[in-house]
Amino acid sequence: MSVLMRAREISGRPVVTLDAAEDVAEVKDVLFSYASTRVVGFTLNRRGFLGSPMKERLPWSRVAALGRDAVMIERRAELGPADDAMEEAAAASGDRDVIGATVMTDGGTSLGTVEDVIVQVGGEGARVVGFEVHGPRVERDRAAATLLLPVADTLAVSGETLMVPAAAEEFVRDDLSGFGSAIEEFRRRLAEGR
Amino acid sequence: MRLSEADGRPVVSRASAETLGALKHVVIDVRARRIVALHVAGGKRHARLVDWASITGFGPDGIVVEDDAAARPPADDRESAVAAGRLDLDGRLLLSDAGDALGALTDVVFDEGTGAVTAVEAGELSVDAARLRAIGPYCVLVRAAPDDPPAPAPA
Numbered sequence: 203m204s205v206l207m208r209a210r211e212i213s214g215r216p217v218v219t220l221d222a223a224e225d226v227a228e229v230k231d232v233l234f235s236y237a238s239t240r241v242v243g244f245t246l247n248r249r250g251f252l253g254s255p256m257k258e259r260l261p262w263s264r265v266a267a268l269g270r271d272a273v274m275i276e277r278r279a280e281l282g283p284a285d286d287a288m289e290e291a292a293a294a295s296g297d298r299d300v301i302g303a304t305v306m307t308d309g310g311t312s313l314g315t316v317e318d319v320i321v322q323v324g325g326e327g328a329r330v331v332g333f334e335v336h337g338p339r340v341e342r343d344r345a346a347a348t349l350l351l352p353v354a355d356t357l358a359v360s361g362e363t364l365m366v367p368a369a370a371e372e373f374v375r376d377d378l379s380g381f382g383s384a385i386e387e388f389r390r391r392l393a394e395g396r
Numbered sequence: 397m398r399l400s401e402a403d404g405r406p407v408v409s410r411a412s413a414e415t416l417g418a419l420k421h422v423v424i425d426v427r428a429r430r431i432v433a434l435h436v437a438g439g440k441r442h443a444r445l446v447d448w449a450s451i452t453g454f455g456p457d458g459i460v461v462e463d464d465a466a467a468r469p470p471a472d473d474r475e476s477a478v479a480a481g482r483l484d485l486d487g488r489l490l491l492s493d494a495g496d497a498l499g500a501l502t503d504v505v506f507d508e509g510t511g512a513v514t515a516v517e518a519g520e521l522s523v524d525a526a527r528l529r530a531i532g533p534y535c536v537l538v539r540a541a542p543d544d545p546p547a548p549a550p551a
Contacts, residue, residue: 216534220493223532267540269495 204324218272226278235291236357241328243288261285268323309368331385350375352388399504407436411463423478429525431511435479444479454508490518494540
């Protein structure tokens with residue numbers, strides 16, 4: 203079974219230890235690899251009112267579970283330095299943030315700007331499967347102000363542009379219900395068509 | 397019996413017939429699934445905890461313990477936290493180890509003869525005590541089960 207979540211909803215979730223049922227941090231940002239579309243880890247804030255950033259990181263390899271309401275880890279000691287996957291993803295992305303990037307199809311159509319990242323959490327980890335896109339074109343053509351756009355197995359992101367296959371546009375959805383099947387159809391199309 | 401029914405029940409010394417205080421909190425050993433001590437509040441003494449083993453009768457109108465010496469100060473950090481109300485169970489988040497909230501804890505079901513905890517409740521939901529993993533400052537943690545209430549549909 204897999205669950206779809208928005209990255210912004212994951213931010214702010216508590217990081218809870220399984221051994222002591224204690225909230226030892228909260229998620230600041232979700233970090234993922236553009237090359238593999240996998241979630242590689244989280245930056246963290248301290249819990250509480252002030253919520254200052256922590257120097258410790260939480261690599262995905264040390265996460266026990268990512269649920270609707272909390273990120274679970276075995277014990278406090280799982281928080282620490284970034285692991286190789288996090289370092290590689292950070293080096294490859296050069297700290298380019300996909301939020302705010304313009305979505306451009308390889309047919310040369312601009313779809314809008316990225317508002318949020320859709321993450322699928324399942325048995326084999328967490329990966330980016332889509333984006334929430336907002337823009338003037340979106341507002342003109344669709345009833346909803348934001349669209350969900352499925353993504354392929356790898357992402358081309360520069361400082362300002364996210365490049366997607368033109369076929370992605372056909373699988374755009376207005377909400378998360380039904381988006382899971384749209385992703386599967388889209389991937390099948392890409393696998394067959396190229 | 398439910399903990400909400402026992403809450404506030406007087407704790408009385410059998411030797412002196414003096415009331416040592418009223419049941420306020422319980423210390424649960426999660427691994428053993430038992431109540432191992434009671435936190436007794438409101439008495440004249442500073443001693444605050446009563447071991448389950450000191451109880452001679454857990455009755456409808458009072459909890460009788462052997463003697464006044466049964467009440468003792470907290471012996472470790474966990475007992476101090478319970479006595480200070482930092483591990484208060486009522487209303488605490490019930491969280492599955494999959495990271496999904498199941499509700500807010502409303503009651504604990506236990507056997508008044510042995511102190512064995514049989515279930516924890518969050519409103520209508522009853523979770524078998526065999527699923528308990530930890531009781532901590534953030535939540536009561538239980539093992540996830542296939543029949544847990546499903547995730548609400550994403551907006």
